[in-house]
Amino acid sequence: MRKFVLTVFAVSALALPVAPPAAAESLGTILFGRPLEPGLLVIVMRPSYHGDEDRIPSIYRYPSAETIARAQNEIASNPILREALERRNIQPHNVVAVQTAASGGKIVYAR
Template sequence: MRKIIPLTFAAAALALSAVPPASAAETVGTILFGHPMEPGIAVIMIKSGDRGGDRAPVIYRDPSAETRERAQAEIAANPVIKASLERRNIRPHNVLAIQTALDGSKIIYAR
């Protein structure tokens, strides 16, 4: 019995060492959560009545009419965003707002 436990740990260590190293393009985030559908586009779904916690700022949880109009105009002007919404089965009229991050990526708030 005393030999089984060390042999088990040795077998586990050998099995873990056989895993190939991650490529240079992968980060901890992509290893844990996978690759996004489109690089540079993130979608945050906001359910009705949901306060969203820290995921969505208040101005995007309850956007003004101007914010929604800007989002609709950006969807109409950007075919990449339109295609991304189609792949995710999100209708354009359900988009509440689109935020542009500092690196140029887009964050889409939809219901």
């Protein structure tokens, strides 16, 4: 009986497919998803009752009229940014600020 169990275990171990290294990338994509648009981060600000408002700078939590106007102008002049927001179902009038990251990407703050 013991030899039978060991034989079954050995055969089943040999029957498992060996994954090539490229499969690790697809596994990461399956687990974590693929970014919709590389270089674009959208932060949707919602009222929080747990005290995590400190993660978003106050100039974006309480934007001035000038900050909102600059964000609206940037969305109006950048069709790629506008299409990316439409794919995420974010209306352009809900965007309060657009920040350019050090890498050249955009960080969009929306309500």
